[in-house]
Amino acid sequence: MTTLTMAKAINEGLRQALAGDDRVVLMGEDIGTLGGVYRVTDGLQAEFGPRRVMDSPLAESGILGTAVGMAYRGYRPVVEIQFDGFIYPAFDQIVSQVARMHYRTGGAVRMPITIRVPFAGGIGAAEHHSDSPEAYFAHAAGLRVVSPSDPADAYTLIRQAIASEDPVLYFEPKRRYHVKGDVDVDAALADARPMGTARVVEAGSDVTLVTYGGVVQVAKDAAIAASDEGISVEVIDLRSLSPLDLDTVSASVRKTGRLVISHEAPLSGGIGAEVSAAITERCFYQLEHAPVRVTGHDIPYPAAKLEGAHLPDLDRILDGIDRALDRPNSLTGAEER
């Protein structure tokens, strides 16, 4: 075991992919000489050269469109979108081209493209640097969407994403970049937890708390706080947002009868809505309470000094747990709306 930050764990995964397959090519803004604005690609251009680790012009659609062409030629591009809020210029190439090329060509042309996206808030950044756009991509057929929450998973998932024959959106929670954890860098990929699966990170029996990315640590903290009040919380890290591992979530909800879903992204049309609907369909008779969502509001990402009023924090998640358990909560006495 090696102790690595999440940023370093991803870096190590990229290094191994570059070393193991000369068809792997990295492309993005500032990823070469600088090593990325978060240093995730630090040292890789020096090691593999400017044609394997390419600094690109400042054009996100250009990055994704050329990645499509490189994949057409048999390469496995790993592209970086510098910040979540910069992905929108590439949206057309991602959903109209990357996502559909395999389907369009009847399986003839594969798009093994990994799209790395530093995402979400909690770091006091300027506008367009804290977005959580994952639901747009989870809605687009043909894409896989994953998000790690700790260094070990980050290391596993980036290697799996690059190895996948399908395009993968890899959302990196920026606020977890510098948190350290144990990583087995020699672990064989074949033995790793499969990419499309969720993970029970804390076992519990009273309520199931489902989340992903940067909120996983908040959820774990909330579980500890809840246990002080005698509430046993089962925390599930989805890891994969497309496909969703509904088997793991429904197995938990059948046990607990209560479901809370939390994410930073806005409420409406979010991952929480999909999990809520899918679990209600599967576990209607086991649910003791309607699923509860604790998410960002339906607002544009606010100014840095206001992000505390937007992000689901420990207390808001505890309040959601209270709602799911029919304990006194913020909506007690109000109509559920």
Next chain:
Amino acid sequence: MTIDNQPAITHRGDENPIDDVRLGELNLGAIDTVQLLTPTGQRISDLRYDAWVSDIGDQQLLSLYEDMVVVRRIDTEATALQRQGELGLWPPLLGQEASQIGSGRALRSDDFVFSSYRENGVAYCRGAGLTDLVRVWRGTAQSGWNPYDINMATPQVIIGAQTLHATGYALGIQADGTDSVAVAYFGDGATSEGDVNEAMIFAATYAAPVIFFCQNNQWAISEPVTLQAQRPIAERAPGFGIPSIRVDGNDVLAVLAVTRAALERARNGGGPTFIEAVTYRMGPHTTADDPTRYRDTADLEKWKAKDPISRVEAYLATAGILTPESAEAVATTADTVAAELRAGCISLPDPDPMTVFDNVYAEAHTGIARQRDHYSRYLRTFVGGDDR
């Protein structure tokens, strides 16, 4: 082209209204236009490009002529199939035969084409099967062919998106160290798209072996080229650091010559070239379009006089190559091709409903697996659905 029905727009710092520029006309603007065969069939010399077609004798020109006639016949037949309800839609290339055959016949089999949906003439040159040309328009598939079988990507519907794909593919060629070339085909409308401009930046930055082949056919559905460009389109590429050639797109010989020159440049590490082939879309945008709503028939008549096929016909007739017998042979070939196209089209089977789930992903996906299973169960609830 006539743009008399367009408002005269004056742009800042320029006292000349844009309709003085006549973007679709030849020999206007700062860049000259390559022409080797005039509209009346005169072979004229251009010392820069003669050598590129020195191997094209009368028999070779007859072969290019036949290609153009066949492709026009395919176009006519497909349009008829649409009118008869056998195709949902068809995008005619009428008038653009020289641009497509001249460039398409310049390519090597290991070059790779990324085109829009109108390049059926290029697809024909690449070796696409006749039935493959109509699968998409009959609605039985979203790609007419396996791109790797003929080294031509599935024609792109999103305007200009394929220029980036060609550039990325060219980067792959470069990394592989081979001397193949990627060719992006697009129209005058596409030049307004960000992707086309980004593609030129990427191609120039990395000196990618790619050709940007723009068929300026004067119209993006109803919008004249003057809505996309205030100067000849060929003038844009040099600003990106890309050499540019403007060619008479209705002159198959000139198009062949400039494309060969651009290919050779790319093969030798010279990087990208931009070609503006000035031509005219003589038909509608698609069979669903009605060009009488937005353009003058006088315009069409003027361009009929510059028809890409008739000028070769005139040349070959004067040269004594095109005799009534050889003309008859070409026409018979075209009719045979059309009959084969028709037979292949109408015998295309409808795909099985369950195939909607195929190839969404290359690897197993639990969400798709669930929906496939459910839909299959649903279909089995119908009489006769037991075999699914």
